[in-house]
Amino acid sequence: xxxxxxxxxxxxxxxxxxxxxxxxxxxxxxxxxxxxxxxxxxxxxxxxxxxxxxxxxxxxxxxxxxxxxxxxxxxxxxxxxxxxxxxxxxxxxxxxxxxxxxxxxxxxxxxxxxxxxxxxxxxxxxxxxxxxxxxxxxxxxxxxxxxxxxxxxxxxxxxxxxxxxxxxxxxxxxxxxxxxxxxxxxxxxxxxxxxxxxxxxxxxxxxxxxxxxxxxxxxxxxxxxxxxxxxxxxxxxxxxxxxxxxxxxxxxxxxxxx
Amino acid sequence: xxxxxxxxxxxxxxxxxxxxxxxxxxxxxxxxxxxxxxxxxxxxxxxxxxxxxxxxxxxxxxxxxxxxxxxxxxxxxxxxxxxxxxxxxxxxxxxxxxxxxxxxxxxxxxxxxxxxxxxxxxxxxxxxxxxxxxxxxxxxxxxxxxxxxxxxxxxxxxxxxxxxxxxxxxxxxxxxxxxxxxxxxxxxxxxxxxxxxxxxxxxxxxxxxxxxxxxxxxxxxxxxxxxxxxxxxxxxxxxxxxxxxxxxxxxxxxxxxx
Numbered sequence: 001x002x003x004x005x006x007x008x009x010x011x012x013x014x015x016x017x018x019x020x021x022x023x024x025x026x027x028x029x030x031x032x033x034x035x036x037x038x039x040x041x042x043x044x045x046x047x048x049x050x051x052x053x054x055x056x057x058x059x060x061x062x063x064x065x066x067x068x069x070x071x072x073x074x075x076x077x078x079x080x081x082x083x084x085x086x087x088x089x090x091x092x093x094x095x096x097x098x099x100x101x102x103x104x105x106x107x108x109x110x111x112x113x114x115x116x117x118x119x120x121x122x123x124x125x126x127x128x129x130x131x132x133x134x135x136x137x138x139x140x141x142x143x144x145x146x147x148x149x150x151x152x153x154x155x156x157x158x159x160x161x162x163x164x165x166x167x168x169x170x171x172x173x174x175x176x177x178x179x180x181x182x183x184x185x186x187x188x189x190x191x192x193x194x195x196x197x198x199x200x201x202x203x204x205x206x207x208x209x210x211x212x213x214x215x216x217x218x219x220x221x222x223x224x225x226x227x228x229x230x231x232x233x234x235x236x237x238x239x240x241x242x243x244x245x246x247x248x249x250x251x252x253x254x255x256x257x258x
Numbered sequence: 259x260x261x262x263x264x265x266x267x268x269x270x271x272x273x274x275x276x277x278x279x280x281x282x283x284x285x286x287x288x289x290x291x292x293x294x295x296x297x298x299x300x301x302x303x304x305x306x307x308x309x310x311x312x313x314x315x316x317x318x319x320x321x322x323x324x325x326x327x328x329x330x331x332x333x334x335x336x337x338x339x340x341x342x343x344x345x346x347x348x349x350x351x352x353x354x355x356x357x358x359x360x361x362x363x364x365x366x367x368x369x370x371x372x373x374x375x376x377x378x379x380x381x382x383x384x385x386x387x388x389x390x391x392x393x394x395x396x397x398x399x400x401x402x403x404x405x406x407x408x409x410x411x412x413x414x415x416x417x418x419x420x421x422x423x424x425x426x427x428x429x430x431x432x433x434x435x436x437x438x439x440x441x442x443x444x445x446x447x448x449x450x451x452x453x454x455x456x457x458x459x460x461x462x463x464x465x466x467x468x469x470x471x472x473x474x475x476x477x478x479x480x481x482x483x484x485x486x487x488x489x490x491x492x493x494x495x496x497x498x499x500x501x502x503x504x505x506x507x508x509x510x511x512x513x514x515x516x
Binding site for chain 2 (some may be wrong): 012013014016019022023024028029032044078127153185189219227231233236241
């Protein structure tokens with residue numbers, strides 16, 4: 001009886017985790033290059049339910065157990081899975097806005113003083129005081145030969161990521177792809193971090209100049225999702241109350257004589 | 259649950275900021291030389307689910323949950339506005355990059371794209387507010403007509419038929435004009451993040467050309483702004499709704515014990 005309450009409680013915990021993730025997705029419905037998260041859940045490992053075996057008449061053999069079935073301790077969150085599907089490209093007509101219509105990530109000098117890099121699909125860029133291309137957080141985008149300096153003149157970007165400036169100098173953006181995207185970790189600020197040596201240059205980045213990639217959050221399915229979460233939570237509440245009622249009967253009613 | 263509430267609240271704040279910026283842009287749709295602003299959004303930090311007491315496995319990759327979104331930057335967009343012919347000889351527009359320099363009453367220099375000049379009592383070219391163009395341009399007494407060519411050369415013909423050449427109008431540019439500080443009234447002040455000012459002859463070295471008897475209209479695209487407002491309003495509703503649902507779930511948790 002008591003265990004039933006705890007089993008129901010784990011269910012409520014899982015639903016809260018799903019709600020946290022769903023509301024985060026909805027809060028980022030306007031975030032450029034955002035990728036939505038989905039919660040993966042599973043039941044706790046099964047426990048074996050046993051009973052003592054009677055031997056002979058009137059006695060139990062010590063240690064004699066028989067499996068009668070399996071029982072379960074509830075549910076848990078096994079992982080949060082980021083859906084790396086593409087977002088819709090929105091035309092902005094600004095030369096410094098870049099989007100990736102193919103696979104891969106832009107690389108930014110965002111790892112602090114250690115020279116580390118972080119990865120992002122957000123290509124909303126501008127120039128900094130020295131003419132380097134930076135994102136809205138002020139971090140420089142990295143090309144094959146380090147940070148990309150375009151000066152103040154206009155430039156064009158090819159689908160392969162080659163930037164051609166007005167003086168005809170060319171520099172190729174570093175666009176990195178990962179075969180196993182589940183090893184990427186969200187770092188906030190639109191960034192992903194990756195274990196060292198995991199990335200390879202993207203074969204088909206499909207850089208689109210004058211476009212931005214919108215968040216890939218599916219609004220309708222997310223609304224359905226949170227409705228389902230809320231109703232499941234309600235069911236969990238009722239289950240808990242039913243358990244409480246059963247306990248109440250067991251404690252206060254069993255054995256009373258009217 | 260508290261996490262979900264704050265996630266949704268951050269989403270609401272972001273949409274509110276976007277709405278404010280959109281409203282400001284629309285207010286400037288008829289202001290000559292006005293440059294619209296654009297907000298950039300990003301997701302906030304990711305935390306371990308186990309820290310908020312959600313049921314998770316004790317080993318392996320720790321599931322993370324996000325904590326909403328924020329406005330990461332608001333940048334002014336210095337895209338060219340449409341040139342509109344006015345027929346007034348003191349109206350100058352820049353077609354391309356660059357700013358007029360204007361000296362403020364306190365002696366400091368401000369920058370402007372608004373070339374809606376007039377002559378003051380001393381026949382100096384001043385803005386509508388009365389701030390002098392810098393370097394100062396003073397027309398000779400008894401002048402009849404002023405002609406400004408695309409490179410900023412001023413020729414003044416007098417009533418007696420003589421033509422005098424005055425000092426040229428120079429304009430200047432920054433690597434990152436988005437970082438200029440707005441003073442209101444279409445005026446901007448230099449900032450370190452904007453980079454060093456480069457002054458030059460209009461139409462040379464990548465600077466824009468001067469077009470006389472024209473003004474640069476606001477670069478705000480009403481259709482784009484209205485679409486943004488609609489989207490922003492719906493995203494606001496979405497987050498408000500998720501907030502209400504998270505609140506209801508919390509209410510259910512409070513009523514676990516009837």
